[in-house]
Amino acid sequence: MTQNPRSTDIVILIHGLGRSSLSMLALRLGIQKAGYQVLSVDYPSRQISIAEAVKDHLEPILAKLHLESGSRVHFVTHSLGGIIFRAWAARRDPGFPLGRTVMLVPPNQGSEIIDMLQPLRWPRWILGPVVDELGTTPGNTPRALGALPPETGVLMGNKATLPFFSHLLGDEHDGLVSTCGGQVEGQADFTVLPVNHFTVLFRPCVLRAARYFLQNGRFPQTLELPAHHAG
Secondary structure (H helix, E strand, O other): OOOOOOOOOEEEEEOOOOOOHHHHHHHHHHHHHOOOEEEEEOOOOOOOOHHHHHHHHHHHHHHOOOOOOOOOEEEEEEOHHHHHHHHHHOOOOOOOOEEEEEEEOOOOOOOHHHHHHOOOOHHHHHHOHHHHOOOOOOOOHHHHOOOOOOOEEEEEEOOOOOHHHHHHHOOOEOOOOEOHHHOOOOOOEEEEEOOOOOOHHHOHHHHHHHHHHHHHOOOOOOOOOOOEEEO
């Protein structure tokens, strides 16, 4: 059954690598229309590490929240933003009123593209220190974070308009992250939509799926666009 959000519930948006909070604007407006308060995290993604993004940009915002009794804090993340959320969640205060989280196209198992780029120097000039963190080995950050917190859903895309990395990502991917690379222990639900890594933030079907998960704790069984759905 759909649960109407408390007017005091807050949704935190965390953008991805090379983006800013403006990239989350369409999602912000759509989630606000569903009755939530929405705040965006802005961080210089190409200049700092994941730990620095958590400590210097996410945690200060969370520390300033004024929550009424019974209110919860939800998250919607894009790509690298999902790994920043996981890094925070892995060491969060157990008493924090964490609600539901929607992770859009997160590299939860690390990035095969980063594996290819790590031996080179120039990617660090363009992408920053996260190049050293986002690989697929057990020592890299995504693989070291453990299970997701409860009530976290993962939405992946499988429509790569620029299939340059298909030889690395396999048959099903969004152009940058493989579909299977988004799955991780603890996910409450998982769905795949025909979107790519870059336009996932602007597609109405993604907004509908995200709002549905925030309200119900699962993704809808059907959307206007065909989707693969697995609990």
